[in-house]
Amino acid sequence: MTGSPFVEATCFGIRRESWNVKTFRFRVANLEHGFDFAAGQYVTLGLELGAETIYRCYTVSCAPGSQGPGEFEITVKHSPEGLVSAWLHEALEVGVKIQVSRATGDFVLPEATSAPLLFIAGGVGITPLMSMARHLHAQGKFSDIQFLQFSRTPDDILFREELTEMGASAGGIVPHFFASRSSSEACQAGRLCPDLLNRTVPDWTTRTVLCCGPDSFMADMREAFVSNGGAPARFHQESFNVPEAPPLHVVKNTSVATVRLSDSGFDVVCEPxxxxLDAVHASPHGVKIPNACRSGVCGTCKLRKLEGEVDMQHNGGITDEEVEEGYILSCCSIPLSNVIIEY
Incomplete structure (x- = not known):
């Protein structure tokens, strides 16, 4: 992974999904190395906002192979207090170019897609699950999927017509829509709880669960699933948020280390x-490593370590195979010796 892991992409379409959610369509310009993704994976966007480049992770919401070469979609809720989502909704126009990373993430469909599945979506957390549903529906194979979407009001339900059409086909996807504050003809009143799950999907504890939404929503669902007899290994969730209590580093070395950037030849002093990541950004060389979560979750700051030893305590943003290949997450790697990284 020499040089920047990002490529240029151009916005070529914007579609409104609800009163505060839009889908943005992008096309990658250079397909020399391809631009593939699996249903459920995410990309990191790099946006030039003022004098700073801001990075944020967004799930690809379309199905693999459903768009043209190098094309993908993200679906974003407008959060006025959120710098990036506000810019996307208020300022992004067709023709604007951004930077995008390759797709990554292990919140994907299980290999045995014929097994009964339970999709649980909270709000805009539906995006990875929608990518999966679209992918399975496009394949034309029967999939036993109970798809539950929870929102505040019926107006907040996303992709209702498309999911209803899927449910009317013989594909096996059965959608259910719930709103916590009101109801409508097409959306029941209800909050996520074991009683609702028992009524809606009687065999819910025997299914493989894929869940995405706010952290508290996913925590409640996991607790309900496990406490009612569900196997923890069959519960899968996705989140880009910083963990509430990230593990503390236990540093084995208290001496100053030197971090060499192999591409530029710069040496960076890293204090004990x-x-x-912090050392490089604090250096006078002006080098910035792309990053988003700063907690070892998203994988945006992944780099290859050529020499040296680090203490890396991540939260799932890197695979064992990548570690074996020499990759590290710079946001949670503390040098234990002088280090050379490929950047």
């Missing part, structure tokens, strides 16, 4: 206990 500092991460490689």
């Amino acid at each position: 206990g500092k991460t490689i």
Whole structure:
């Protein structure tokens, strides 16, 4: 992974999904190395906002192979207090170019897609599950999926018509819509709880669960699933948020280390206990490593370590195979010796 892991993409379409949610369509310009993704994976966007580049992770909401070469979609809720989502909704126009990383993430469909599945979506957390549903529906194979979407009001339900059409086909996807504050003819009143799950999907504890939504929503669903006899190994969730209590580093070395950037030849001084990301960003060389979560979750700051030893305590943003290949997450890697990284 020499140089920037990002490529240029151009916005070529914007579609409104609800009163505060839009889908943005992008096309990658250079397909020399391809631009593939699996249903459920996410990309990191790099946006030039003022004098700073801001990075945020968004799930690809379309199905693999459903768009043209190098094309993908993200579906974003407008949060006025959110710098990036506000810019996307209020300022992004067709023709504007951004930077995008390759797709990554292990919140994907299980290999045995013939097994009964339970999709649980909270709000805009529906996006990875929608990508999966679209992918399975496009394949034309029967999939036993109970798809429950929870929102505040019926107006907040996303992709209702499309999911209803899927449910009317013989594909096996059965949608259910719930709103916590009101109801309508097409949307029942209800909050996520074991009683609702028992009524809606009687065999819910025997299914493989894929859940995405706010952290508290996913925590409640996991607790309900496990406490009612569901196997923890069959519960899968996705989140880009910083963990509430990230594990503390236990640093084995308290000496100053040098981090060399192999591409530029710059040497960066890393004080004891500092991460490689913090040290590089604090250096006078002006080098910035793309990053988003700063907690070892998203994988945006992934780099290859060529030499040296680090103490890396991540939260799922890197695979064992990548670690074996020499990759590290610079946001949660503290040098234990002098280190050379490929950047």
